[in-house]
Amino acid sequence: MEIANAKLILDILQQESSTFNDFRTIELAEFINEYPEHSHTIISSLEPHRAVKTLKFLDLKLQKKLIHTLPSNKVAELMQNMHFDDRTALLSELTSESVKKLVLFLPHDDRVETLALLGYPEDSVGRLMNPDYIEVKEHYTIQEILNKIRKYGRTIENINFIYIVDENEKLIDDINLKEILIASPDTIIGSIMDRKYLALHVNDDQETATSIFRKNNRAVLPVIDDGGILLGIVTIDDILRVESEEATEDIQKIGGTEALDEPYMNTPLFELIKKRAGWLVILFLGEMLTATAMGFFEDEISRAVVLALFIPLIISSGGNSGSQASTLIIRAMALGEINFKDWWRVMRREILSGLALGSILGLIGFLRIAIWSQFTPIYGPHWLLLGITVAITLLGVVLWGTLSGSMLPLLLKKMGADPATSSAPFVATMVDVTGLVIYFLVASLLLRGTLL
């Protein structure tokens, strides 16, 4: 990573009275991520508001470390100046011990609110929520609303929507700030509302929230509870982060690794190996069945060694077509395009795709054997039968790979597991074993009396 102004910042650090007010917080954060030894000096010298913004851009690990090592008056200042959602994100990474100590730095109301937010399940909308927003009653005029914004706006993260609630704090409508700015000051807000609003439920999982944001092109959404009471808002910056984290997890799982908790480069080597070893060993144990399966066909192989030559070609074709199918379906499910009840439509498409793709590979495989046999004796006098065996096997294996690759993610989801677990390597391994069985069954049917 290029660090903007790294030299300049290092120079300033040499001076006695360091001031970092001329840098953007993201520059400072990038610098600190690269030179963590200067984190104390820099964070301490910033005014609280900027210190908090800088902190937000730091690696979570470094944030944790700073919170534990900065002088407590500084920590108190940071905690008090954080937005609720950022505070929840940071605290939820700490031990309950540290959390108890840290919330003592907060004023009473903030403390109660912060602990309530931490009470929502991980991966729920509640954890992303910010309980600071502008709410008004139906009878407010535009001017009164503008006054309220002027009074409270500074400490509120997002004021792009204003929320209208009734006397029980039940959400009635959301009004785009734009509507308010273009209306005349004496308009009563109740007269321009349409009582139509879109809201998240506090217990929705974050994946649902992402897809609602994506589908509706919204930058901020209100959060309500079962009774329709307005609890807070969720902003799209958190959603972009969740979306990106989810895609990362899915990609890592598709590649056959357990999802990493931190960026690749920051993951300690031992952790990295552990996350990979688990699945690699499971796949290896599964793949051992190929050795067992082939043990049953040892006789056939010794009678016709030429059969062994095509084993890698056949099993990898099944694996590749399975990877294609499973990744297509996993992603379509993650985007909400497909769910379990579409299984039959998916299966129909995949049967047809599998037949087409299998026929193409089967034909190429046959041609390869047929053409080679004109020039070398390697495939022996029965090359035609061998070619047919390989072609039929390829058709079967590709069809099977496509089918199991597409159905497995749907099944996993149905069973409550993460569809991305049916990774490319996992499907490939499953298909390898069955691919071998298909191959030797076809061979023993077609080649009995000739090669076998």
Add this chain to the structure above:
Amino acid sequence: MEIANAKLILDILQQESSTFNDFRTIELAEFINEYPEHSHTIISSLEPHRAVKTLKFLDLKLQKKLIHTLPSNKVAELMQNMHFDDRTALLSELTSESVKKLVLFLPHDDRVETLALLGYPEDSVGRLMNPDYIEVKEHYTIQEILNKIRKYGRTIENINFIYIVDENEKLIDDINLKEILIASPDTIIGSIMDRKYLALHVNDDQETATSIFRKNNRAVLPVIDDGGILLGIVTIDDILRVESEEATEDIQKIGGTEALDEPYMNTPLFELIKKRAGWLVILFLGEMLTATAMGFFEDEISRAVVLALFIPLIISSGGNSGSQASTLIIRAMALGEINFKDWWRVMRREILSGLALGSILGLIGFLRIAIWSQFTPIYGPHWLLLGITVAITLLGVVLWGTLSGSMLPLLLKKMGADPATSSAPFVATMVDVTGLVIYFLVASLLLRGTLL
């Protein structure tokens, strides 16, 4: 997909004077996507503003069809009411023929602007840009700015930031609307600016823009040209869409499919097969080298058929460790965590990971052979040597898989190609061939004089 209110909408369609003003646009869009036969009736009955919003949520294919089949006065109305960025997105999917016809519906200035936007390269920030925003000069007071917003705000997609430009339209600062709302009305805007702003360049590619949005937690950013002239703004809803599309492309490529242009279910079957057949055939041709490679070792196999039993196990272990490494690196590169100049740090980590993972699998492989041999004669009298051969091969193959899987994405990027092309199946295929060679070389070294 559950369609909200589908029955209700169908009922209303039965009535003579259909009115759909009570539905949210997203509900109508979902309904139309499922029942495209009603698209004309519904779109025509909506007032222009809502029709455009509904259109935006439709599948691109359906949007295209509607634009081509609706009466031209309706099309003109739709075109005129679209935001610039949505119009660019739609027009860039049409033939230049249709574009020429459609821009005639626009007022002169809009037409010039729209054609200019279409002139930016695909995948550039220019294509996401909206040239409608609120700009002011340094000497404006807060009240003057509020008046300007009241006057022009209605037609502008996003007013969360106000841009200050000099007399040459050069961007000087961006001011959060919040700052304006909390300032007193007679403040001169020049007095609260800090001349620090973050902007995208119009020719930046969209991936760069996504990562700038993600890093800086922004919901809207200004776009400038080489001279610093303000050209437009990009809003985060477009970025969320780009981000999601990019992750989808990467995942599909990692799975060994060419990226689909449309959602899985909407991709015509023939298209779906074509997108998959390409890579599948390339991989198949590559994998044919395994048959060639094994041809060289046919003698060894016929002398020791037992060697053949471990072929699937060995090559798949190389493939799996390669998939893990390549997907981890591809994602880390997509998120900007790693680039080419980190290759040595990545390689060092991967050598160590490969050695560790290879040792684990090697050990398990050896134990399998050692333990089995106590109970069955299948591995013959030389099981110890065979076990060592398999273990050493596994170590070598996993190390090789890990290394090539991690280096290939970096190399591809360096050569200007998309790193995600080094898909799991691609790496697996590469590693299969070398895996076989490693296996038989180790075997001929260790087993000469005994099994061979």
